[in-house]
Amino acid sequence: MIRTENLTKVYNGKPAVDGLDLEVGEGEIFGFLGPNGAGKSTTILMLTGMIEPTGGRCFVDGIEVADDPLSVKKIIGYLPEDVGFYGNMTGEQNLDYFARFYGMDAKERKERIAELLELVHLDGVAQKAGEYSRGMKQRLGLAQALINDPKVLFLDEPTANLDPEGVREYRELVMHLAGEGKTIFVSSHILSEVREVCRTVGLLAKGKLAAQGTLEEVARALAPADGDAVRIVVETREHLPAIEDPAIIDIERNGNRAVVRAKDDIRDRLAASLFEQGLHVREMRLEEPEIEDVFMAAYRR
């Protein structure tokens, strides 16, 4: 549904997005991760036809965006980061203004707007958009992104201004929209947020795609190269004696606890050895790197 080929955007001689090759399938909830300034918003602006790439191409539903941005805009919805509205108009008037660009007749507009305002809990709000809180604006932003019932939804830092209740509602809404078969592209620098809703992710760092796949695949791909070594955490009730095994590379000891780095998984042999020595094993497990740690390391690279 979304595809980029060597997509590049250069600002003042500096690449903001550098040869990005990305593919997001239909109906996916894709998390676009990366630290601030990695090029996420620039990528979205190119995908939504709001800026032209310096090089490469991008496609949405098979349409090359730079060639026909209007056709792309008709099938997508976009919630910008720090979304803005016309402060002198109500939420309903703002939505009505945007809806007119889709050739919807008055009845259609009225029904759709009422439905969306109810969806984002802004129905019955008579205030002008200029008086909205940031959270209300974010919710209205979501409504404006859905005004044309889009096939693809781009959400840029969607939970940035939401309170916990708003975040929970947003997650439910995203799941609901994904259930309708929409492709959802969520850009965020908050891993926990993406983790909650996204099935696949791409990690962007310094304008380049560092990894793409499921969270586990990406974490594995980004994990620091440690040969084939495994880390085994061992904890016994008694003080841990010396452990010997030809596969052991090194051991970090801490009283009755140790992290054993070995060439392969020697948990069976270790358990047998400790049992023979009359020790009571409280814990023995393989230590997987924390996804957060892996991503943080990738951000810093």
Add this chain to the structure above:
Amino acid sequence: MALDRLFNVARKEFSDHITSRRFIIILGLLLVISTISIYDGIENYNNSLEAYTEQLRYMEEFDDPYTSWMPQKPSIMYVFISMMSYMTMLGGILAIAIGFDLVSKEKETRSLKSLLSHPVYRDEIINGKALGGIGALGFAMALALAIAIAMLLIFSIVPTAEEFAAILVFGAVSLGFLLAYFAVALTMSTAAKESGNALIYTLVIFFAVSSLLPMFGAMAADAFAGDPPEAPEIPPMPTPVGRSVTATASGGSFVSTSSQEVVYGGTQDPAWREYEEEMQTYIEKRRLISDISNLLSPQMNYYTVAIAVTNPQLSSMIASPYDTATEEPAGLAGALGKVWMNIAALIVFPSAFFAATYVKFMRMDIR
């Protein structure tokens, strides 16, 4: 560019303008002052008409009808002369007020990004904004003219077809002037990141072209034309044949002076004949330089064209101070023909700024 999308933007912009507090306050002020000055103008017109009738009756009484000198019937267009000065000040402010944050505010509130994410081209947005602004200024102008005409009718002054045409032309010229500053404000709004800066840049241009430019024009004219020729020592018997008219504008008021004291004719003295020719060349040279610089000033162009509409005879005298051949009163079309360069300048000035706005907006970084 699709018209429905263009009109959607224009409709919203027009509605924003005419419902904005800023627009309503300035328009209200404009209309109040307009009403007062039209009322004054009507009084002056009635007085002139009374004097004219008196003159005719006097001539009939003495059985000397129309033989040597014919008094001129006052035109109702005199009523509109007073509109010129406040139009350049309040009208200019109104035009700037609706244009200076048209784009910059959208950048500040980030609504432009939301708008651009929907199926609409950038040119449709900027053209729609321009159209909405033009519509609002046209609405203001139409309202001012409607009040003026209503007041004329209330005071039982019914314009003739030609006078009605002149009123419409005056309205169009005034609108052209307003568009000049609206275009400047729109350009600055597109170029500046913040509305405050856009307003300052616009005001700088406003004062530069309304006050500084005519002043520099006069200084340049003095510098390039050099010193005026020296008059011969022996005084001639003066026979005035020509008129020297100077027009200057300052601080939103227009002062026109018509005099017959510079050019003399009829003398046989070769020294005086030479002096007359040199003086004529000198004045024309000065005039040419200041006219060229004045073409860049919407105010000066507006004054020139508006005078041609409201007082074609004065306009003819300003345009051809040495032309004594035609004594027939100049018509509206004839007077407008003589100021075609100013009319063209009134069209070119906003067009140039609209073009600059267009280019800047199309290339604007919307990150």
